[in-house]
Amino acid sequence: MAEYATIQPKTDLVADWERLFKVFIRPEDDDCRATLIKYMERILFGLHDFLKKNVGITEARSLKDLSESFTDTLISENPEKKLADVITCLIKEIAPHAVNVASPYFVGHMTSAIPFFMVHLKTIVAALNQNVVKLETSKVVSIIEKQVIAKIHRMIYDKTEAFYREHVQNADTSLGAFVEGGTTAAYDRAQHVSDVVVALRDLLSSMGAGGRITHQEDILPIDLDASNKINIHHLKNTISRLKTHSPRTCILAIVGIAGATETGTVDPLEQIAEICSRHKIHFHVDAAWGGATLFSKKYRHLLSGIDFADSVTIDGHKQFYMPMSCGMLYFKDPLSMDAIAYHANYVNRWGSVDLGIKTLSGSREANSLVLDCALKIMGAKGYSLLIDHGIETAADFAEEIRSRDNFQLVTPPELNILTYRICPRNLQNRLMRVGADERRQINQKLNAVNRDLQRIQREAGSSFVSRTKFKVNNDPDDEIVVLRSVIMNPMTTISILREILDEQEEIFLKQLQHLI
Ligand SMILES: Cc1ncc(COP(=O)(O)O)c(C=O)c1O
Numbered sequence: 105m106a107e108y109a110t111i112q113p114k115t116d117l118v119a120d121w122e123r124l125f126k127v128f129i130r131p132e133d134d135d136c137r138a139t140l141i142k143y144m145e146r147i148l149f150g151l152h153d154f155l156k157k158n159v160g161i162t163e164a165r166s167l168k169d170l171s172e173s174f175t176d177t178l179i180s181e182n183p184e185k186k187l188a189d190v191i192t193c194l195i196k197e198i199a200p201h202a203v204n205v206a207s208p209y210f211v212g213h214m215t216s217a218i219p220f221f222m223v224h225l226k227t228i229v230a231a232l233n234q235n236v237v238k239l240e241t242s243k244v245v246s247i248i249e250k251q252v253i254a255k256i257h258r259m260i261y262d263k264t265e266a267f268y269r270e271h272v273q274n275a276d277t278s279l280g281a282f283v284e285g286g287t288t289a290a291y292d293r294a295q296h297v298s299d300v301v302v303a304l305r306d307l308l309s310s311m312g313a314g315g316r317i318t319h320q321e322d323i324l325p326i327d328l329d330a331s332n333k334i335n336i337h338h339l340k341n342t343i344s345r346l347k348t349h350s351p352r353t354c355i356l357a358i359v360g361i362a363g364a365t366e367t368g369t370v371d372p373l374e375q376i377a378e379i380c381s382r383h384k385i386h387f388h389v390d391a392a393w394g395g396a397t398l399f400s401k402k403y404r405h406l407l408s409g410i411d412f413a414d415s416v417t418i419d420g421h422k423q424f425y426m427p428m429s430c431g432m433l434y435f436k437d438p439l440s441m442d443a444i445a446y447h448a449n450y451v452n453r454w455g456s457v458d459l460g461i462k463t464l465s466g467s468r469e470a471n472s473l474v475l476d477c478a479l480k481i482m483g484a485k486g487y488s489l490l491i492d493h494g495i496e497t498a499a500d501f502a503e504e505i506r507s508r509d510n511f512q513l514v515t516p517p518e519l520n521i522l523t524y525r526i527c528p529r530n531l532q533n534r535l536m537r538v539g540a541d542e543r544r545q546i547n548q549k550l551n552a553v554n555r556d557l558q559r560i561q562r563e564a565g566s567s568f569v570s571r572t573k574f575k576v577n578n579d580p581d582d583e584i585v586v587l588r589s590v591i592m593n594p595m596t597t598i599s600i601l602r603e604i605l606d607e608q609e610e611i612f613l614k615q616l617q618h619l620i
Pocket of ligand 1: 214284285361363364365390391392393419431
């Protein structure tokens with residue numbers, strides 16, 4: 105086999121056994137040790153300050169320009185840099201071109217600031233480097249994982265003390281599993297339900313992904329009603345249509361969402377549960393986003409019915425404020441996960457209690473340790489404060505949008521996500537009076553304005569909201585572009601949100617008003 109090409113860096117660093125031992129066992133020397141500690145401190149406390157001082161959300165360097173700077177395809181033969189230099193480069197040259205998701209002005213996506221202790225916890229997980237696929241590489245960590253899974257299971261299902269005593273460390277049963285993310289949770293779920301899945305709302309991306317390992321055409325989207333929740337009438341009709349016209353088709357699962365990606369709405373879980381129970385269909389709730397609302401005594405009722413679900417997805421990297429990425433899947437029945445049990449001779453042997461037996465993932469980091477410690481550091485009340493802040497700030501934001509003449513609130517927040525658009529009051533009134541053709545024309549112009557507005561604000565780089573598109577008025581040809589805000593950063597206040605609206609209004613009035 106031909107040797108692959110390498111490059112010789114312009115340094116006198118060499119890769120040899122002496123240096124290798126230092127990399128594995130201890131920093132090279134006292135100076136290097138001091139530098140590493142200094143940078144750890146910088147990462148913990150200074151990285152976001154550094155970003156705040158030097159860039160807003162992200163620097164205005166174009167993607168094209170950036171990609172032209174990263175075209176090296178040769179690995180260097182000897183080391184190019186010491187770790188301390190690599191860290192300096194990451195902080196000063198790479199981080200500014202990443203996205204400062206911790207900024208309180210970054211309110212467009214479900215990714216935000218995390219408590220600084222998460223960095224400590226993640227560092228410990230990396231340092232221990234346990235592999236939870238099997239006990240031989242994790243021991244107590246697998247046991248802690250079962251415990252923390254039982255804690256979240258209890259928050260969802262609230263079964264009896266005796267139930268949890270029986271299952272918390274039962275090697276033959278499983279209350280849930282950690283996976284990479286909400287999408288993988290859908291994969292795991294889809295693996296159980298591979299005939300027909302009735303997905304709720306317009307093909308949620310994660311169910312679409314789950315469908316990649318089933319058959320996309322087996323996932324049936326159900327219409328939404330005017331409040332962006334699953335249209336129960338259409339769901340019932342779909343079930344009876346399938347039963348009448350395709351009697352051999354088995355409807356294996358119905359998916360309800362607790363905190364929809366685009367609008368944050370929660371489907372009528374109790375009603376869906378009742379339909380599932382009547383037709384003996386598996387009921388899955390995607391609470392990847394909204395699951396943590398259960399922490400809040402004040403707002404947990406918004407998820408009522410979730411305890412009827414046969415399975416539930418929750419993402420740790422969303423409202424549990426964990427670093428990327430940590431998906432979880434919970435099952436009401438502790439034997440449900442037997443359906444995907446698999447064994448191999450080198451791992452997950454028959455009769456073993458390895459956690460890897462009952463998940464689709466193979467090797468896995470010990471995210472459960474991060475979650476378990478985070479629950480201890482925050483307490484349910486700490487999480488509840490975050491949830492309440494998000495929901496209440498979103499409600500205030502909605503009021504602020506309603507009070508401004510140039511904006512239209514499109515989907516009011518049920519949890520902490522809302523959508524709105526630039527649509528001056530006179531146009532809002534006109535849209536209510538005109539016929540379908542004129543309405544579509546007006547919406548198209550407004551769409552161009554809102555699309556440009558979102559881009560201009562993003563490129564200016566000091567604040568960020570996302571945008572998405574909805575079909576409206578039951579008209580397949582009438583789609584509206586909306587701005588989408590997700591309020592999860594505890595530092596995001598109503599006055600920051602007012603500033604974001606001010607900036608948007610100014611962009612509209614100075615640059616885009618002529619388009620409508
Ligand atoms: C409701 C919901 N479910 C599932 C997912 C997918 O999760 P992940 O990105 O962790 O795979 C998302 C992502 O935003 C979501 O909002």
